[in-house]
Amino acid sequence: MERREVIGFSVILIVVASIGIIAVWSPAPPPDVRIGYLSKDLHQLALRVALVNGLFDREGINVKLVEFGNGALEMDGFLAGQIDMGYLGAAPAMVKSINQDIDVTVLAAVNLEGSALMVSKTEYDAGHVTTIADLVAKGVYQPGPSTVQNFLLRLALNQSGLSYDDITAYTTPPSLMADSLTAANPAFIAWEPFNAKAEYDGKAVPLIQSGDIWPNHPCCVVASTNGFLVDNPELVQKVIDIHVEAEEWIANNTAEAISIATEWLEMDETPVETAFNNIIFSYQVNRTGLEMYLNFLIHEEQLEADKVPADTSAFLDAFIDTSFLEDYLP
Amino acid sequence: MSISDSESVTASTYAKDDHFIRDYISHRFILKIILPIILLIALWLIIAFFTGTTLIDVYESFIRLLFEGDSEGTLLSEHVFASLTRVTVGFVIAAATAIPLGIMIGRYRLADSVLGPVVEAMRPIPPIAWIPLAILLFRSNMLGAQVFIIWIGAFFPILINTNTGVKRTQPVHIDAAKTMGASEKEILTKIVVPSAGPEIFAGLRIGFGIGWMCLVAAEMIGGRVGLGYLIWIMQQVGRTGAVISSMLLIGLIGFLITYFFIKIERSLLKWRQAVSV
Numbered sequence: 001m002e003r004r005e006v007i008g009f010s011v012i013l014i015v016v017a018s019i020g021i022i023a024v025w026s027p028a029p030p031p032d033v034r035i036g037y038l039s040k041d042l043h044q045l046a047l048r049v050a051l052v053n054g055l056f057d058r059e060g061i062n063v064k065l066v067e068f069g070n071g072a073l074e075m076d077g078f079l080a081g082q083i084d085m086g087y088l089g090a091a092p093a094m095v096k097s098i099n100q101d102i103d104v105t106v107l108a109a110v111n112l113e114g115s116a117l118m119v120s121k122t123e124y125d126a127g128h129v130t131t132i133a134d135l136v137a138k139g140v141y142q143p144g145p146s147t148v149q150n151f152l153l154r155l156a157l158n159q160s161g162l163s164y165d166d167i168t169a170y171t172t173p174p175s176l177m178a179d180s181l182t183a184a185n186p187a188f189i190a191w192e193p194f195n196a197k198a199e200y201d202g203k204a205v206p207l208i209q210s211g212d213i214w215p216n217h218p219c220c221v222v223a224s225t226n227g228f229l230v231d232n233p234e235l236v237q238k239v240i241d242i243h244v245e246a247e248e249w250i251a252n253n254t255a256e257a258i259s260i261a262t263e264w265l266e267m268d269e270t271p272v273e274t275a276f277n278n279i280i281f282s283y284q285v286n287r288t289g290l291e292m293y294l295n296f297l298i299h300e301e302q303l304e305a306d307k308v309p310a311d312t313s314a315f316l317d318a319f320i321d322t323s324f325l326e327d328y329l330p
Numbered sequence: 331m332s333i334s335d336s337e338s339v340t341a342s343t344y345a346k347d348d349h350f351i352r353d354y355i356s357h358r359f360i361l362k363i364i365l366p367i368i369l370l371i372a373l374w375l376i377i378a379f380f381t382g383t384t385l386i387d388v389y390e391s392f393i394r395l396l397f398e399g400d401s402e403g404t405l406l407s408e409h410v411f412a413s414l415t416r417v418t419v420g421f422v423i424a425a426a427t428a429i430p431l432g433i434m435i436g437r438y439r440l441a442d443s444v445l446g447p448v449v450e451a452m453r454p455i456p457p458i459a460w461i462p463l464a465i466l467l468f469r470s471n472m473l474g475a476q477v478f479i480i481w482i483g484a485f486f487p488i489l490i491n492t493n494t495g496v497k498r499t500q501p502v503h504i505d506a507a508k509t510m511g512a513s514e515k516e517i518l519t520k521i522v523v524p525s526a527g528p529e530i531f532a533g534l535r536i537g538f539g540i541g542w543m544c545l546v547a548a549e550m551i552g553g554r555v556g557l558g559y560l561i562w563i564m565q566q567v568g569r570t571g572a573v574i575s576s577m578l579l580i581g582l583i584g585f586l587i588t589y590f591f592i593k594i595e596r597s598l599l600k601w602r603q604a605v606s607v
């Protein structure tokens with residue numbers, strides 16, 4: 001067969017096959033809800049449990065999950081219309097909601113506590129840094145100036161008679177903190193599972209858990225865009241119901257929950273269990289804590305001057321809506 | 331023609347020349363300065379609009395950063411100085427390592443055979459991909475990790491261009507030098523390196539540009555000062571005006587440094603321009 005004939009047959013075959021594929025292919029139906037979440041964030045285990053246990057499928061909800069590197073990027077996802085609901089930190093949700101006029105509402109908590117101030121194991125064992133007071137003139141890594149962890153660090157320092165100016169704070173992603181510890185910069189504050197992993201790897205030990213600094217402090221929340229909330233109240237209610245069910249399942253099935261987390265995080269079980277035990281999985285919003293955090297943002301001038309809420313209470317009334325938790329709250 | 335006639339012809343010729351020169355200068359001024367500025371402003375107006383901010387916000391953010399600093403009180407000048415220091419250190423080390431290596435690979439076949447494939451295999455790895463390893467390699471030194479990322483970005487353009495320039499040396503020049511009894515050192519310093527000058531300078535200019543672009547990634551490793559750090563932090567708190575003003579400043583500084591490189595190149599390589607067509 002001549003080369004030209006071979007090419008001709010090949011082209012005809014490709015065209016016919018393409019037409020056939022187009023004819024039989026049916027595009028996937030659009031999702032009912034697009035939910036954002038943070039990659040490998042143990043705080044958001046409830047979402048993972050809901051997926052693994054098939055809760056969305058059971059309710060007939062076609063959900064599309066969109067992964068983000070951090071809460072600030074997830075808020076950008078809200079702004080760009082990429083997601084309808086999301087699991088993210090209350091800190092970026094609040095600060096970017098105010099500064100960039102992103103209309104989101106917090107509907108439920110995802111977890112409380114679950115962070116820690118860690119110190120280099122070498123420095124701790126050598127006796128150089130065994131208390132918070134030993135951090136004077138040292139460097140401390142933190143995830144960002146507007147994060148809950150930054151606020152926790154300030155609280156911890158104040159509680160030890162120090163101020164933020166007594167240390168040098170460096171902003172670093174949590175995934176890089178444990179490997180950056182030195183004698184001059186011996187400490188970091190981050191959320192689980194980075195702390196447990198650092199401890200498991202022999203790089204750091206906890207100096208103080210965040211629950212000892214600020215009991216029941218808010219951390220991650222479930223939020224929705226206001227537009228999606230108004231247009232789809234029943235769907236939002238279903239998602240919140242699933243979230244509550246997952247949270248309660250975690251509380252009642254600890255071993256299985258840790259197993260799901262271990263597989264999801266692709267870590268050894270020991271640090272996952274340690275991290276798990278440092279987190280309070282709760283759907284109840286700590287409004288008082290959020291108000292404290294809002295006042296911190298205002299005091300530290302993290303908010304645009306012309307966007308600082310005149311009435312913080314009124315702002316929180318609009319920012320938080322726990323009506324979808326009515327059936328579950330005491 | 332009378333003297334006055336010839337004078338008036340000369341005067342009118344001069345007047346035409348002056349007119350031509352004024353037109354030429356204003357034409358160049360409009361094309362090279364005014365129009366690009368207008369285009370840049372229009373471009374950033376569009377970007378600001380789609381990111382939910384305005385150029386006034388950007389201006390106000392710039393002024394605030396300049397005189398009040400960020401939320402930690404660090405002034406814009408401190409961020410600029412830190413970034414310039416990191417990029418300069420990274421770039422100088424890149425030039426000091428890439429130029430000799432480029433000359434070696436370009437001039438000696440054995441070096442080309444052994445090192446050439448290594449360079450080609452390492453070159454495609456983006457500088458950002460080196461960040462996790464940079465942290466491990468420079469455990470106790472965050473500045474070292476940041477400078478390393480910038481070095482990676484600047485090294486390969488300088489190396490490749492130097493290599494290309496050396497290989498483009500006219501063989502007849504080398505043969506002539508050898509005929510006149512020149513040593514290898516003299517051939518390198520008086521024939522090869524000057525011949526490769528334009529390519530080396532082009533490599534330095536491109537290398538600095540890429541090193542400057544790696545700045546944001548390098549400063550995301552961590553720290554508390556720097557233009558890349560500022561962009562990252564301002565993004566976290568949703569201050570888009572500050573993000574854009576920092577980006578504009580990065581662009582302006584990059585432009586000024588590139589312009590500076592071109593001026594130096596033109597000054598040092600006049601001989602090249604003299605013989606160029």
